[in-house]
Amino acid sequence: MVRVSTSSRDDLAESLRERGLRVTPQRRAILAAFSAGENGHVTADDVFERAVAGLPELSRATVYNTLGELVRVGLLQRVDGAGPTLYDPNLDRTHHHFRCLRCGSLSDIHLEGEEDVQLAESGYVVERTRVTLEGLCPTCATTGDRRR
Amino acid sequence: MVRVSTSSRDDLAESLRERGLRVTPQRRAILAAFSAGENGHVTADDVFERAVAGLPELSRATVYNTLGELVRVGLLQRVDGAGPTLYDPNLDRTHHHFRCLRCGSLSDIHLEGEEDVQLAESGYVVERTRVTLEGLCPTCATTGDRRR
DNA sequence: ACCTAGCTTAGATCGCATCTAATTTACGAC
DNA sequence: GTCGTAAATTAGATGCGATCTAAGCTAGGT
Ligand SMILES: [Mn+2]
Ligand SMILES: [Mn+2]
Ligand SMILES: [Zn+2]
Ligand SMILES: [Zn+2]
Numbered sequence: 534m535v536r537v538s539t540s541s542r543d544d545l546a547e548s549l550r551e552r553g554l555r556v557t558p559q560r561r562a563i564l565a566a567f568s569a570g571e572n573g574h575v576t577a578d579d580v581f582e583r584a585v586a587g588l589p590e591l592s593r594a595t596v597y598n599t600l601g602e603l604v605r606v607g608l609l610q611r612v613d614g615a616g617p618t619l620y621d622p623n624l625d626r627t628h629h630h631f632r633c634l635r636c637g638s639l640s641d642i643h644l645e646g647e648e649d650v651q652l653a654e655s656g657y658v659v660e661r662t663r664v665t666l667e668g669l670c671p672t673c674a675t676t677g678d679r680r681r
Numbered sequence: 682m683v684r685v686s687t688s689s690r691d692d693l694a695e696s697l698r699e700r701g702l703r704v705t706p707q708r709r710a711i712l713a714a715f716s717a718g719e720n721g722h723v724t725a726d727d728v729f730e731r732a733v734a735g736l737p738e739l740s741r742a743t744v745y746n747t748l749g750e751l752v753r754v755g756l757l758q759r760v761d762g763a764g765p766t767l768y769d770p771n772l773d774r775t776h777h778h779f780r781c782l783r784c785g786s787l788s789d790i791h792l793e794g795e796e797d798v799q800l801a802e803s804g805y806v807v808e809r810t811r812v813t814l815e816g817l818c819p820t821c822a823t824t825g826d827r828r829r
Numbered sequence: 830a831c832c833t834a835g836c837t838t839a840g841a842t843c844g845c846a847t848c849t850a851a852t853t854t855a856c857g858a859c
Numbered sequence: 860g861t862c863g864t865a866a867a868t869t870a871g872a873t874g875c876g877a878t879c880t881a882a883g884c885t886a887g888g889t
Binding site: 611613614615618631634640642643644645646647649650651652653654655656657658659660661662663664665666667668669670671674675 | 759761762763766779782788790791792793794795797798799800801802803804805806807808809810811812813814815816817818819822823
Binding site: 707 | 837
């Protein structure tokens with residue numbers, strides 16, 4: 534029988550505590566909704582559905598509150614656009630997004646040669662750069678070109 | 682007295698007609714809301730407020746319907762993000778946006794050296810690239826650094 | 830002048846998100 | 860272990876931006 538040095542459960546708890554947040558069953562369940570494999574990019578409602586399965590008394594308000602806190606302390610990033618806000622556990626600032634105009638899917642992408650892009654105007658303090666490409670995802674590009 | 686070759690009113694009407702849209706008083710008023718100087722980047726409600734001033738019976742549904750048509754035929758672009766959708770009469774694809782994290786303002790920006798940016802993944806059909814920088818606008822950068 | 834597809838309208842309805850105010854709980858101090 | 864309290868949770872109300880409905884109006888072709 535293998536003894537794991539640190540359980541992932543304790544990791545989650547620790548990452549909350551070290552940021553001054555209390556550890557609650559609700560927060561464990563919400564964080565677990567992201568660890569559950571998947572691609573990332575989930576709506577608040579996705580999170581609620583997954584988390585409420587193991588915690589039936591969970592409230593949507595708690596999901597919104599907690600997602601807000603997790604973004605605030607830097608454990609998640611928000612991805613805004615048309616439609617509901619998506620929450621992304623991938624904090625890698627070199628990854629960007631592709632939004633499919635036909636099926637609406639959002640995928641992670643990487644860019645080549647973007648390091649040197651810089652703002653022509655002055656006076657701005659740039660904290661982050663988001664690049665979003667739009668068009669047809671690989672699936673939709675090969676399944677006919679009708680736009681949704 | 683100078684005689685202008687084509688009045689801007691007729692220009693607007695023509696740009697509608699040549700795209701197969703009927704010309705109505707409502708659509709004139711809605712388009713006029715963009716011609717009225719300004720920086721661009723207005724919400725549907727901004728447009729409603731400006732247009733209803735000269736056309737009191739105007740309905741919000743018409744504003745939403747018309748803005749949707751104008752985007753569909755390529756006379757406006759949508760700019761989505763946190764908060765209400767903004768409509769932008771500036772269709773220049775080399776202009777991008779800066780979103781201020783303190784005051785929420787959206788400004789036009791231009792980038793240097795973005796031509797060679799390309800997608801590392803394959804199979805995607807890229808129709809357009811949007812770059813959004815986030816941080817502090819010139820005003821907020823010099824008025825203290827509190828985040829809103 | 831007439832016809833009709835296209836357009837407009839008030840108000841209902843929707844989806845996502847936030848707020849409220851009462852209750853429960855995590856966790857540091859003892 | 861007990862206690863006190865700030866933090867967190869809850870159900871439901873509320874808000875806001877946007878879309879839908881279905882009845883009436885009109886631009887523009889014939
Ligand atoms: Mn991502
Ligand atoms: Mn713009
Ligand atoms: Zn697709
Ligand atoms: Zn600002």
